[in-house]
Amino acid sequence: MKIPSFMLAACLLAATVPAHAAMPAQPTLKVTTLDGKPFDLSAQRGHWVIVNFWATWCVPCIKEMPDISQFVTSHADVRAIGLAYEDSDKADIQAFLAKHPVSYPIAQVTLDSAPKDFDQPRGLPTTYLIGPDGRVAKRFVGPVTGQSLGAAMGL
Numbered sequence: 720m721k722i723p724s725f726m727l728a729a730c731l732l733a734a735t736v737p738a739h740a741a742m743p744a745q746p747t748l749k750v751t752t753l754d755g756k757p758f759d760l761s762a763q764r765g766h767w768v769i770v771n772f773w774a775t776w777c778v779p780c781i782k783e784m785p786d787i788s789q790f791v792t793s794h795a796d797v798r799a800i801g802l803a804y805e806d807s808d809k810a811d812i813q814a815f816l817a818k819h820p821v822s823y824p825i826a827q828v829t830l831d832s833a834p835k836d837f838d839q840p841r842g843l844p845t846t847y848l849i850g851p852d853g854r855v856a857k858r859f860v861g862p863v864t865g866q867s868l869g870a871a872m873g874l
Contacts, residue, residue, distance in 0.1 A: 745853040746836035750800070750826035753813055755820075756826055758800050761853065767872055768849040769799035771863075772840045775807060775815045780844040783862040788822040790865040794874075796851070799823035805839060806830055848872070 760869035773780035791799045852855040857871045
């Protein structure tokens with residue numbers, strides 16, 4: 720797969736930016752994970768939710784995946800969904816995940832059909848932190864760490 724140069728350059732961003740004004744304060748997200756299970760963001764109310772856009776070719780994305788996994792497994796009130804933001808075959812993403820396992824579900828969204836309530840990522844990784852009330856608490860462009868997630872949650 721040829722990587723667009725603007726995406727590769729954007730993949731290296733490490734800035735934290737506020738959520739986009741046009742995005743709903745309480746976004747909806749209903750996807751089917753790679754293992755065929757439904758994921759509904761609204762069903763996660765009462766928990767913090769990490770919504771992480773990533774790609775198999777994005778080095779900072781790969782680097783942050785173990786941190787997100789560890790953070791989710793060590794905090795009972797935190798959930799996560801990984802959104803593989805690429806046009807690869809499902810089997811290719813599953814093969815990638817066999818080499819880079821995570822503790823949270825993964826769904827695929829294609830470049831031309833990003834979830835309607837989320838801004839199209841300008842760079843990868845892009846992570847939205849959704850509060851227990853279902854509102855966007857923070858948007859990160861660039862890799863996150865357990866420390867940056869914890870700080871955004873006030874932990």
